[in-house]
Amino acid sequence: MSSEVVRRVRTRIPGLDEILYGGIPERNIVLVSGGPGTGKSIMGMQFLYNGLVEGEPGVFVALEEHPASVRRSFKHFGWDITKFEQDGKFALIDAFTGGIGRYAEREKYVVKNPDDVREMIDVLRQAIKEVDAVRVVIDSVSTLYLTKPAVARSVIMLLKRVIAGLGCTAIFVSQVSAGERGFGGPGVEHAVDGIIRLDLDEYDGELYRSVIVWKMRATRHSMRRHPLEITDKGLRIQWDKYIKFTRGGVIIEKLPEEEVKVMKKAVQEAPETKKRVVVEEEEEE
Numbered sequence: 001m002s003s004e005v006v007r008r009v010r011t012r013i014p015g016l017d018e019i020l021y022g023g024i025p026e027r028n029i030v031l032v033s034g035g036p037g038t039g040k041s042i043m044g045m046q047f048l049y050n051g052l053v054e055g056e057p058g059v060f061v062a063l064e065e066h067p068a069s070v071r072r073s074f075k076h077f078g079w080d081i082t083k084f085e086q087d088g089k090f091a092l093i094d095a096f097t098g099g100i101g102r103y104a105e106r107e108k109y110v111v112k113n114p115d116d117v118r119e120m121i122d123v124l125r126q127a128i129k130e131v132d133a134v135r136v137v138i139d140s141v142s143t144l145y146l147t148k149p150a151v152a153r154s155v156i157m158l159l160k161r162v163i164a165g166l167g168c169t170a171i172f173v174s175q176v177s178a179g180e181r182g183f184g185g186p187g188v189e190h191a192v193d194g195i196i197r198l199d200l201d202e203y204d205g206e207l208y209r210s211v212i213v214w215k216m217r218a219t220r221h222s223m224r225r226h227p228l229e230i231t232d233k234g235l236r237i238q239w240d241k242y243i244k245f246t247r248g249g250v251i252i253e254k255l256p257e258e259e260v261k262v263m264k265k266a267v268q269e270a271p272e273t274k275k276r277v278v279v280e281e282e283e284e285e
């Protein structure tokens with residue numbers, strides 16, 4: 001398949017669609033991997049919120065943080081999810097509290113036993129159908145197999161089958177330790193369609209943020225490490241620059257003019273997906 005015919009979900013995260021030559025190919029499951037504080041959750045929230053604003057409903061699965069804390073994070077960046085939730089365009093799935101506590105009683109989508117992946121998937125499937133979700137974020141998938149790494153691959157495959165089968169495009173947040181080179185384990189890394197790696201590196205007493213697309217099925221993508229900023233508006237990737245860590249220092253250089261032109265053009269021309277395209281109603285095995 002040529003890249004012209006691959007339809008994309010536009011992340012609308014500044015710079016990300018450019019380094020993906022148009023956006024995330026539809027129905028791709030993308031692992032957003034990185035150490036603590038690298039911007040994974042922010043990337044997930046921004047991806048979802050940008051979709052909501054464009055009329056693309058979404059689902060956020062909260063496994064890592066209390067739903068109240070997730071709501072506060074959205075708000076921190078000025079991303080008002082409440083109105084979309086009231087209009088039935090956004091669902092927050094509480095897979096954190098187990099329904100315990102006064103706050104949790106107010107949540108519409110609750111996974112009673114957060115250790116039960118099957119139950120989580122049932123709630124997710126229901127939420128996707130009810131809001132007609134185009135975008136899904138799971139924060140984080142690592143939580144699902146932290147204590148049982150042997151099942152990591154099968155959990156990812158199951159999620160992938162359900163989510164892509166229902167026609168959604170997803171970000172799976174994957175946690176790795178600071179300084180770890182991997183993305184979340186061999187089973188997981190090969191099972192997903194794409195890997196975006198977020199990094200925070202210390203150099204001479206200063207921290208530098210960067211992002212690199214390690215793989216993305218069905219598209220060409222930048223092969224460089226790009227500088228990344230986090231502000232109170234979310235993430236911003238300097239897509240037309242790249243960052244090098246050398247013995248002499250940290251060097252940020254401009255991309256060749258030609259590469260910039262091709263990326264810009266790809267973003268302008270890539271056909272966009274704005275609706276859920278169901279390929280197959282997946283069956284429970």
Ligand SMILES: Nc1ncnc2c1ncn2[C@@H]1O[C@H](COP(=O)(O)OP(=O)(O)OP(=O)(O)O)[C@@H](O)[C@H]1O
Pocket residue numbers: 034035036037038039040041042043175230231232233
């Ligand atoms: N308004 C802001 N301005 C600048 N930086 C911010 C702002 N808000 C958050 N940050 C940065 O974002 C980081 C948190 O990002 P995020 O929650 O996405 O991390 P994460 O990769 O999900 O980490 P973890 O694996 O620990 O959940 C903070 O540590 C801080 O450095």
Ligand SMILES: [Mg+2]
Pocket residue numbers: 040041042064139
């Ligand atoms: Mg996080």
